[in-house]
Amino acid sequence: MRKRFFSDDSFWNQALPADVVVDPASQRYLSFLEKSHDLEGFHVNGNNYTIPVYEAAPDTPLVKVERRIKDHVGEGRFMYQLSKYVVDSVADHPCGHDASFVDGVPIPEDALPDALTDGHLSIVDPSRNRVWDMWGAERRPDGSWWCCSGISYPIDGTGVFDASEWGMRNGESVHMYGPCRAAGVPNVAGLIRYEELQAGRIEHKLAFATRYAGLQAHSFPASWTDGGVLGGPPEGITIQLDPDVDLDAYGLSPAGMAIATALKEYGAVLVDVALGSVLYAEGLTGHADKSWEGLLIEDELARIPFSNYRFLQPEAVVERGMIPGIHPIIWQTFHEAFGMHQEGDLGEGNSIVGWRKDWHAQLLSQFKSKSSQ
16 A cells, blocks of 8 residues: 555645744644643554554445434534534535545445544545545444545545535534545545554654644645634644754654654644644554554654644635534633633623533524625
């Protein structure tokens, strides 16, 4: 399987120039990363909340994958309910599956999605030159498949989606339109691959998530955001490890050195919200011949403090995206950012819980009135 996705001139495959422009808000953004978890630097998701990738053979049959989002036991059902509120009707809504996805997916028999609630899964078919992404994927007891979100795209394409093709309304989740990362980027974009760490070299940008992504703010290559914090880094922004940092000082393994070098040369793009600040390696679920044991140390990059990084100034920031109330972690983070994470009283007998509900109703009304903009 190829180690690098997309065309050579894709944004994801471009090394950073020597004359990068540091974002004026870089220090503020770094402070958000520093408080997102109790590590000094990045954790690498290799075993939990990962994206397993499988390669289909030319004769792998196409499997019909049903829509799941309105029946999802997690936040998917809330995304569906939000879209029902924001749009006039969901009768013609894609409800999670892009048009590129509906004709079927060549799912290998041994394919397993990530075991945790996100249920990510990607299928690569070189013979068709396609990748199929899924979020909330599950093989049901009868052997059939369903998923919350699904989209397909060329292996050698740009790796960037055009949100204008979806007709998405402000406030909705991008998951309702097919993309399986909340920033509206491909699953495989920025993914650390097993073969790359075996070879000791990564030649593309990485992908990362953090708890405090910016509310209603995203920039290229992101096409959307699920961020919930005013003033947080916009999804799509690139972070770079300072090229002058002496990596030999941190006692890194060969794999850790490869990741850190990629962070210097290519940087990492903010693609999602997580409980901490994490980079993404591919999930090896179901691959009997592969294991991260002895190769990837998940907390090794945390030896390099966030103070050694810098956020780069993005292209114009677009002030649109998902509202925070439909995702429990993002909703909690939104309130913590405003100092309202404890139960209490806001005066005149109004509890914070009551205020949350009232505020959320007002916010929904605001986005409904703006949805045609």
